Amino acid sequence: xxxxxxxxxxxxxxxxxxxxxxxxxxxxxxxxxxxxxxxxxxxxxxxxxxxxxxxxxxxxxxxxxxxxxxxxxxxxxxxxxxxxxxxxxxxxxxxxxxxxxxxxxxxxxxxxxxxxxxxxxxxxxxxxxxxxxxxxxxxxxxxxxxxxxxxxxxxxxxxxxxxxxxxxxxxxxxxxxxxxx
Numbered sequence: 460x461x462x463x464x465x466x467x468x469x470x471x472x473x474x475x476x477x478x479x480x481x482x483x484x485x486x487x488x489x490x491x492x493x494x495x496x497x498x499x500x501x502x503x504x505x506x507x508x509x510x511x512x513x514x515x516x517x518x519x520x521x522x523x524x525x526x527x528x529x530x531x532x533x534x535x536x537x538x539x540x541x542x543x544x545x546x547x548x549x550x551x552x553x554x555x556x557x558x559x560x561x562x563x564x565x566x567x568x569x570x571x572x573x574x575x576x577x578x579x580x581x582x583x584x585x586x587x588x589x590x591x592x593x594x595x596x597x598x599x600x601x602x603x604x605x606x607x608x609x610x611x612x613x614x615x616x617x618x619x620x621x622x623x624x625x626x627x628x629x630x631x632x633x634x635x636x637x638x639x640x
Contacts, residue, residue: 484529
């Protein structure tokens, strides 16, 4: 299956006083409906637009919030369209959290920490869409050493103490059953 991630509307589009977040979201969806029609098995991932840090941009940040709301609503209407929520980047005033911004004169773009989180949102969306595990976890192929000790000890002759049985097997995962040593 193909995967498309797109975002053609951004902060510059939404900072104009004439910006209409609803129209911009609908325009984006006009394009995406074409993609959906021509490639119906394609998954489309749409991240929310990130706000700016500056409180001087409160109108821009309101437009961004509205745009994201419309985008999320439109995505919910198509099973293969996935809105990637970026609300964890937004502070209580509706701006970009300073911890994620480059700083200095650049209060729009993400720093390394912000980029790491941003792309982890994509990774999460891709993995869940494809039915893959969300986190990389070590898989154990055998029961815990406590369960193995009880099971193995019961099968040994009664004259072998538990301590000797555990010592002959070794402890911890991946060391084998101890048989044949």
